[in-house]
Each structure stands twice: as structure tokens, then as C-alpha cells.
Amino acid sequence: MASLLRGRGITKSFGGLLALDRVDLEVGAGEVVGLIGQNGAGKTTLINAITGVHRPDAGSITFDGQELTRLAPDRIARLGIARTFQIPQPFPTLTILENAMVALVFGPRASGLAEAEARARTILESVGLGGKADLPPDHLNIVELRKLELARALASGARLLLLDEINAGLTAAEIQEAIALIEGLRRQGLAILMVEHVMRVILRVCERIIVLHFGRKIAEGTPREIAGDPAVITAYLGARRAAGGGDRAGR
Amino acid sequence: MAPTAASRARRTPPSLGIALGMVAGAALLLAVTRELFLLQVLTFVFIFAIYAQSWNLVAHSGQFSLGHATFLGLGGYASILLARNLGLPPAVSLFVGPLLPALVGLGIGRLCVRLREWYLGMVTFGFTAITQLLVVEQFGWLTNRWDGLEAPRLLPAGLSVEGAAVGNYLIGLGLMVATYLAVASLMRSRTGLAFATIHDNELVAGVSGVDVRRYRILAMGAGGYLAGLAGALNGHTLTRHISPGVFGIEDSIWPLLYSIAGGLRTPEGPILGTLVVRLFWELMLRRLGGFESLITIVLMLAVIVRFFPQGLYPLVLRGVAAVGARPAVRR
Amino acid sequence: MILDPGVLLQVLIWGLVIGSVYMLLATGLTLIFGVMKVINFAHGELMMTGAFLTFLLWHALGLHPYLGVFVSMAGVGLLGIAVERLGFRPLRGTAKINEIFLSIALILILQNALARAFIPYFREYAQIRTPYAHRVFDLGLLNLRYDFAILLGLTWAVMLGLYLLLFRTEFGREMRGTSQNRLAAALMGIDVGRIDTASFGIGAGLAALAGSLYGIINPFSPYSGTLPAIKAFAVIILGGLGSIRGAVLGGLLYGVVEGFATFFLGGAWRDATAFILLLLVLLVRPEGIFRERA
Numbered sequence A: 001m002a003s004l005l006r007g008r009g010i011t012k013s014f015g016g017l018l019a020l021d022r023v024d025l026e027v028g029a030g031e032v033v034g035l036i037g038q039n040g041a042g043k044t045t046l047i048n049a050i051t052g053v054h055r056p057d058a059g060s061i062t063f064d065g066q067e068l069t070r071l072a073p074d075r076i077a078r079l080g081i082a083r084t085f086q087i088p089q090p091f092p093t094l095t096i097l098e099n100a101m102v103a104l105v106f107g108p109r110a111s112g113l114a115e116a117e118a119r120a121r122t123i124l125e126s127v128g129l130g131g132k133a134d135l136p137p138d139h140l141n142i143v144e145l146r147k148l149e150l151a152r153a154l155a156s157g158a159r160l161l162l163l164d165e166i167n168a169g170l171t172a173a174e175i176q177e178a179i180a181l182i183e184g185l186r187r188q189g190l191a192i193l194m195v196e197h198v199m200r201v202i203l204r205v206c207e208r209i210i211v212l213h214f215g216r217k218i219a220e221g222t223p224r225e226i227a228g229d230p231a232v233i234t235a236y237l238g239a240r241r242a243a244g245g246g247d248r249a250g251r
Numbered sequence B: 001m002a003p004t005a006a007s008r009a010r011r012t013p014p015s016l017g018i019a020l021g022m023v024a025g026a027a028l029l030l031a032v033t034r035e036l037f038l039l040q041v042l043t044f045v046f047i048f049a050i051y052a053q054s055w056n057l058v059a060h061s062g063q064f065s066l067g068h069a070t071f072l073g074l075g076g077y078a079s080i081l082l083a084r085n086l087g088l089p090p091a092v093s094l095f096v097g098p099l100l101p102a103l104v105g106l107g108i109g110r111l112c113v114r115l116r117e118w119y120l121g122m123v124t125f126g127f128t129a130i131t132q133l134l135v136v137e138q139f140g141w142l143t144n145r146w147d148g149l150e151a152p153r154l155l156p157a158g159l160s161v162e163g164a165a166v167g168n169y170l171i172g173l174g175l176m177v178a179t180y181l182a183v184a185s186l187m188r189s190r191t192g193l194a195f196a197t198i199h200d201n202e203l204v205a206g207v208s209g210v211d212v213r214r215y216r217i218l219a220m221g222a223g224g225y226l227a228g229l230a231g232a233l234n235g236h237t238l239t240r241h242i243s244p245g246v247f248g249i250e251d252s253i254w255p256l257l258y259s260i261a262g263g264l265r266t267p268e269g270p271i272l273g274t275l276v277v278r279l280f281w282e283l284m285l286r287r288l289g290g291f292e293s294l295i296t297i298v299l300m301l302a303v304i305v306r307f308f309p310q311g312l313y314p315l316v317l318r319g320v321a322a323v324g325a326r327p328a329v330r331r
Numbered sequence C: 001m002i003l004d005p006g007v008l009l010q011v012l013i014w015g016l017v018i019g020s021v022y023m024l025l026a027t028g029l030t031l032i033f034g035v036m037k038v039i040n041f042a043h044g045e046l047m048m049t050g051a052f053l054t055f056l057l058w059h060a061l062g063l064h065p066y067l068g069v070f071v072s073m074a075g076v077g078l079l080g081i082a083v084e085r086l087g088f089r090p091l092r093g094t095a096k097i098n099e100i101f102l103s104i105a106l107i108l109i110l111q112n113a114l115a116r117a118f119i120p121y122f123r124e125y126a127q128i129r130t131p132y133a134h135r136v137f138d139l140g141l142l143n144l145r146y147d148f149a150i151l152l153g154l155t156w157a158v159m160l161g162l163y164l165l166l167f168r169t170e171f172g173r174e175m176r177g178t179s180q181n182r183l184a185a186a187l188m189g190i191d192v193g194r195i196d197t198a199s200f201g202i203g204a205g206l207a208a209l210a211g212s213l214y215g216i217i218n219p220f221s222p223y224s225g226t227l228p229a230i231k232a233f234a235v236i237i238l239g240g241l242g243s244i245r246g247a248v249l250g251g252l253l254y255g256v257v258e259g260f261a262t263f264f265l266g267g268a269w270r271d272a273t274a275f276i277l278l279l280l281v282l283l284v285r286p287e288g289i290f291r292e293r294a
């Protein structure tokens, strides 16, 4: 599979803390890749590096062959990369509808306002927020806010979605819906890199999983390989089990 | 955060109706009275509503400028110098002059593109003082230093006092309404949406594809133009003179106070705020000295900020909705 | 002749004196910002309130200016406390624009209140005259005015007191802790509200000292505080918002640079120095120094 996103030696430190240590990654077009690791492993930092929020100290990231590390976040977004935030970050003084419109208008699709409004309504319907479209986002609870994050990413028309723990706190039924949604997106040919603590989702939808541990990639493989990898079990699964595991509201 | 008038402004387009209402109201007043003082006060309101509109537009993009007098003054100086030294008719220089503060706005916007909130406030606050210094010292040969310059009048000479007052009133009204319509449609446009996202969260705006730099600089440039227009208009009509005093702290503060009083980030707020505050100010002046009036006004504004953080405009809307037969405005 | 060491020393002393004004203002501003994350735009007006209080105590009551300074510091300190309690505290947690509004509105309130209260004096610029106005120490190379010596001594005594308070007391430790991480400080049981009040009071008191100092060496009006405050903004931006060391060194350095710029380039450059410095930093290192914490 041709690789759409390709990272080589991505390194980022905050003061003395090495948050990403020479991470390589690859996401093919239409591929769904999982990114797992303990709290503080560097998952969000990796997404921040890809989207231009943090400039890596070293390494290269290319999207469709184009180098991203020197680009501003908006350029990267317009190339076709959308993301969600682990802590939902809606625009508080826009309506929910307008929140969803932003990525349509300014993202790769560059829709006009009227077209964006129509599409945004449809997308909000599809994630179940249609009834609240004209309210400000402070009317949403945390799960709905994550849906809004997802709606914004979907609306953008991006070819690569970076999803940061959008399924935290969902009920079993909602998890089923989420799985169906992601599989639908894959069928449409979108590439997805998803950070997820809900292992059921990861094991179901991901073709490949990358495991980060203290900023380093310690394993990569199919769900089956990862689930049986002793290093992963000690470093990640074991620790999570010891800590009680389970779903966890995002930081 | 409460639903904001700012976002509604993009969805409800009653601007044309409101503009007609303003024109009708102002015309009606003119039919009823030609009281010179009242006309002058209202002309002042029109001009400074443009100025407040400019500040508010920049604020809509999340940038709280505390040095707006820079633009006001430069617009006045540029237009007056064009008219005096190059013989441009004031009716032309009025619109050409503000290109200078627009350029300066682009420059300041570029320079401060990474600064927000207090940082941006401190730096823009300082710019007014720099500009004053430059105008007085470095360009003293051109600007006549502290004595300032006489401004050619916008209206033809030979009008009666009343005729001139009515003329200025109508010009002020026209430009204020035009500015209002321009800003209202800008706020509803793609650009307005970009401004609003930057106001709310620059980081998220950026990863959503909004070119934060470009729009911030653009907002400062547009703000520079409109503020400069107000400054030029003021010089050619009301004060007929300009001096480095325009680059004062107070003139940087007023548009903020007007906008907050009326309703931040709505195109109607600055107009309403300027009108209310100015009329209140004139009433105060009849009873109190200037110092006391100013203090009273600021305290009154503090009360507004405390109890009506969205300003007076939402109150007016609610009033209109309550009076009107059908629930207006809200969809 | 221009490079006569005596003259240069004289310029240096002048720079240090005026630098003390900036240092005191900047230190107060940065202290308040560190703790409250608020810039007090009316700092120059608090400064002039201090100047006028000292002036009035001397002019009307005959109080020695160097005693009056302390009364003035206490008075303006109390005013600062009132501003924090009645003004900024109720606005905490609301939109940032409200705090900016208050900070700006205070300028108008204080300027006009001062102008109103001092109409008889400020028609002419006021100036505080100490009994030593014309006395100088003859130190050979330079003649040091008594007032300059006393002002420098006074400033450094106060700064030493502040240092001891911040770095040698439990309260100072709490204050620095709050400045570093307000939330963590609150979680550790520190009464951050009390810290806010104290920092605003101290900042205002330092501004009063700056004002009195200014008023002893310069004629002044209620509007004289604006420029020094703007320069203090430049200083704290350069020195790093919240950094006391940056404010102290930056303030002094700025005063000295201004002194020499005025001396060599002429008076028109005095006020320009700050802004040129500021512009340079904005152009050369817009990030780093300026990047706000998320």
C-alpha cells in the first residue's frame, strides 16, 4: 500500500523530557492505524507534531510526499489532515453548526458558506447532534463534545484523520456505533490514525497498531501480534491492568 | 458562555433593515429640530461610532488593541496633509488618507502577530506614544509639531452655520451607515468566520485550516483604515484642526468603552454604545464638571460590564422582541 | 570633552536614578502579573497618585518628603488593595476583556480623580522640593546630588526589603509558588486570594515610591505616569513577564541606556529608546521571549 503519511525519526522534547524519541511511522491511504501507550507515552505529542502544533526537534514527516515539519498548522490542514483534540476544544462563541462549518470552509474542501452550512448540518445529523446545531457548544456534555470534535474532523474533507481518544466514556452501544462509523470511513478510503484506550475498538478496526512507551515505539504489528507481544504486555497492557484499566476521561 | 450576539450576527441578516431604521430615525430628527448643539453632538456620535466600529472589528478577530488612537490620528494627519499640501479635495483625501493607517495597521498586525491579550495590549498601548513622538519630532517639519495643522473643510465654503451643521450631520450619518453595512457583511462572510475562530481559539483555528496570521493582519489593516477614516472625517468637519493630542491614551480607550457598552463583536454594539455613552456624557456635563462626568461614565460602564457582560444591545433586542408581535431575530 | 569620565559618570548616575523609577514600576507590574496574570495598565496612574500624595503631605502639611514617601506608599498600597478586592477579584474567571476593561478604565478614573483633586496645583506642573534640592556631594570626579544619593539609597533599601520578603519568608515562598503555578498553589492550601491582594498592594506601594522619586527630580502632572508606565511595559516584556530579576535588571539597564541615548543623541530620543528596543525584540525574537504559556 502506498504510504500517505510517513514519519522518520520524529523527536520532540519539552525541557529535559523526551516526549518523542526517534519515532518512525507509516499510514497508508485507506488504512486504519491504532496508536496506543500509557499516559504520557507521547501519543498526543505525536499528533501535535504531525499537525504542526509542535515543531519536532528532529526527524521528518511527509504527507503525500510533501514535508510537513516546516509548515504552519493551517497549511497542513489544507493539505488534507484533520484532527480531534483529546480535550474537546470547541469554538465557544460559535454555534455548533458554525463549529462544524469551519473545517469545511477553511479546510482542503474550501466550500462556500452556504454549501458548508448544508453539509455541516448533514454531518451533525449523522453524529447525532442535528437537534442542537444552532446552540452554542456549552449546551453539550463531554460525550457530545467529542462527537462535535469528530464531526469537525469529518467535515473537513481530509484524507487523513488523527483521532485522539474520541471514544472515551462511551457506552457499549455507542462503542458499536463508533466502530461502525470508523469502518464506514475506511470504506470511503480515508486513512485514520487513532489514539484509543478502548481496546475493543482498537482490536476491531485497526489493521495495524503502534505502541509508544515513554516516547519510543516499542512495538508495531497487527492487533493479534500486539496482543501477544510480551514487551507490550509488560509495558502497556500489564500496567493498565494493574492500574485498573478501563476507559478513562481524557486529560 | 452564553450564546453570543457575535455568532448570531452572522446568521441573521437584518442589517439592511437596521440601516434603514437608523437613516429614518436620523432624518426624522432633522425634520423636527435643527438645534445646532444637538446636531453637533450627533455628528460626533456618527464619527466616533465609525471609530468604535473599527476597534470592534479588530476585537472580533481576538485582538484587543489599546493603541487605536494611532490609526485615528494618522488618518487625520494623512488626509489633512494630502488636502493642504497636495491640493487634493478633502472629499478625496478623506478616503485616500486612511490608506496610511491601513498600512500601519498591516505593519503592526504583522509585528504583533504572535501576541495576544495583555502582551498585545501593552505593545499597542506603546505604539500610540511612538507615533506621537514620530509625528512631533521626526516629521515635525511636515506636521507643525505641537501646534498642529488647520484642516480644510469638507463642505464648500459659504454655507450658513446651520447648513454646514446639517451637511456634516448627513455626511457623518452616511459614512457611519455605510461602515455599518460593510462591517456587518464582513462579519457574516467567510472572513468574519475566520476572525471569530481566531478570537475563540487560535490553535484550533489553525489546525482547522484558518490562516491565522493572514486574517489577524488583515483585521488590523481594515481596522486601521476605518479608524483613519473616522479621524479624517473628524478633522475635516468637527475639529477643523489636528494636533498631536489625538495620539492620547484617552482616545485609544474610548472605542473600547463604546463597544463594551453597546455589545462587543456585534456591528450594532459600537453604534449603540457610542450613542448612549455620548448622550449620557453630555447630560452629565450639564450638572458636573468634566472630571466628575468622566469618572461617573466609567463607573456606569463598570456596572454594565458587571451586570450586562454582553452590553446593551441584547437588552434592546429583547425589548424589541417583547414589543414586536412576533418573536423577531431568533430563528 | 564629551567623553570626560566625570560627565559619563554623571550620565550613568542619572540613568540609574531614572532607571530606579522604571525598575520599581516594572517590579510591581511583573509581581502582579506573575501572581494574578493581569497587567495593571493604570500603574502609571498609581505612580502619580503616589507622587501627588507625597507632594500634598509636603506642600500642605509640611511633612518632610522623605518621610512623606512612606506615608504615600502605604496610602497607595491600600488603594491597590482596594482595587484588587473590589475590582479584579469579582472579575476573575470571567472573560479576559473584562479584566482589560477594568485595567484601562482605572486609567481614566485615577487620572481624572487626580486632576480634579489637584486642580490648583497641576495648572502649573507640581514638583516636590526637598530641603536638599541644591546640595551636592563633591566626589572629585563627579558632583552627586544629595537627592540622588538618598533616592538611590531609599530605592535599594526598599528593594532589599522586597527581596527579604520574597525569598526569606514563608509568605514570600507562597507568593512565588502562586506565581509559578496558581492552581497547584491553591491545591496545596495557599490562600491565593490573599496573595493577590498582597501582590497588588505591594505593586501599588512600589509605584508610589517610583512616583515620589519621579516627582522629586521632575515636575509632574496627573498625566505624567503614562510614558514611564509604557517604558515599564517594554521592560517587563523584554525581561520576561513574571520575572522579578528581569524587571530589576531590565529597569536599571533601560534607565542607563535612556540616559546615554539622551546624552549622545538628544532629548528627542529619550522616549524613543524604549520603543526601538521593543520593536527590535519583536522583530528579532518574536517567539521565545513572548510565547505565552498555554
Ligand SMILES: Nc1ncnc2c1ncn2[C@@H]1O[C@H](COP(=O)(O)OP(=O)(O)OP(=O)(O)O)[C@@H](O)[C@H]1O
Binding pocket: A014, A017, A019, A037, A038, A039, A040, A041, A042, A043, A044, A045, A046, A086, A251
Ligand atoms: N506542551 C507541553 N509542554 C511540556 N510537556 C509536555 C507538553 N505536551 C506534552 N508534554 C509531556 O510530554 C509527555 C507526553 O505527553 P502526551 O500528552 O503526548 O502523552 P499521551 O500519550 O497523549 O498521554 P495521555 O494518554 O495521558 O493522553 C508527557 O510527559 C507530557 O507531560
Ligand SMILES: [Mg+2]
Binding pocket: A043, A044, A045, A086, A164
Ligand atoms: Mg494524549
